[in-house]
Amino acid sequence: MALNERDPVTGRETTGHVWNGIKELDTPVPRGVLMFLIVTHIWAIGWWFLVPAWPLGSTYTKGILGVDQRTAVAQSVAEGRRERASWVAKIESEPYETVLADPAFMQTVRQTGNQLFGDNCAACHGRDGRGRAGYPNLTDNDWLWGGSPETIEQTLRVGINSSHAESRVAMMPAFGRDGMLERQQVSNVASYVFSLSHPDYVTEETSGKIDAGREVFVASCAACHGENAKGNREVGAPNLTDDHWIYGGDLQTITSSIYGGREGHMPTWNDRLSDGEIRTLSLYVHDLGTRQP
Structure with missing residues (x-):
């Protein structure tokens, strides 16, 4: 071609x-x-x-225009700090009651706290603060150690079962695994605890087991959870009579908790966050738990 x-x-x-x-x-x-x-x-x-x-x-090569992204970022960070300086100073110096009584300032706390929470707390407690299995829900106003901003700040600073010298310490013993209770006793006390939040579980068929479980509870569990099972914030023992559960409130999960024990962990944030950030988070978490829907 x-x-x-x-x-x-x-x-x-x-x-x-x-x-x-x-x-x-x-x-x-x-x-x-x-x-x-x-x-x-x-x-x-x-x-x-x-x-x-x-x-x-x-x-x-630096370029004729002298553009420096590192300098630009540093300037932006410095500008942000200057803008936040006034309200950070208020957060660090004013009593919590004063901040809580200022609606406009609390709006700033919510915005900044939401970002801090997302960066540092959401991995465990969820972006919305509602928790998941093994991590408490922070929005239901049901607290292990107390829900005041001062108490939340202390928990943030020292952690729970953390490396901090003043860490809060809380542990559920493994009553079954370590041989403190026999299997039948574990089953009985689990039935009793389950009945506290599920009154319809109490029947003629289960009443004997539940009564036996109450005796085990008084002897082995009441020291932490109280004889009325409503918990003790001094030692971080949860209320067992409501429908708020960290690991789950079904009979099988309760049995597993009693048999194998539980030991949660919360890191200390004292060396990771500034005083202003910790106090902002304390107010934000308190607000999450007490804010009206």
């Missing part, structure tokens, strides 16, 4: 390539595309000279 053959319809020469009887035309690149490529190349080359672009061992 002749290399200079022309297509009878368009008049353009062909390339000599044929696929399934279809001949390829030697069509030039559109002028607009060429101009676009030329302009973008000129722009790229010019940009190399204007802004930081090429690494040079331990340094890099």
Whole structure:
């Protein structure tokens, strides 16, 4: 086939390539595309000279414009700190009651606290603070150690079962695994605890087991949870008579908790967050638990 053959319809020469009887035309690149490529190349080359672009061992080309992203970020952070300085000072110095009584200031606390909570607490307690298995719900106003801002601040600072010298310490013994109770006693006391929040569980068939479980509870559990099973915030023992559960309130989970024990952990934030951040989080978490829906 002749290399200079022309297509009878368009008049353009062909390339000599044929696929399934279809001949390829030697069509030039559109002028607009060429101009676009030329302009973008000129722009790229010019940009190399204007802004930081090429690494040079331990340094890099600085660019004529002197653009420095690190400096820009540092300036932005410094500006943000200056903007927050006034209300951070108030957070750190004013009593909690004063801040709580200021609706406009509490709006700022909610906005800033939401960001701090998302960055530091949401991994365990959830973005909405509602917790999950093994991590308390912070929105239900049901507290292990107390829900005042002062108490929450203390918990944040020292943690629970943490490395802090003044850490709060709380542990549910493994009554079954460690042989403190026999299997039947574990089953009986689990039935009793389950009945406290599920009164319909009490029937003629279960009443004997529940009564036996109460005797075990008084002897082995009341020291922490109280004889009325309503818990003790001094030792972080939960109320067993309501429908708020950390690990689960079904009979099987309660049995597992009694048999194998539980030992939660909350890190100390005293060395990770500033005083202003801890106090902001204390107010935010308190607000989560007490805010009206």
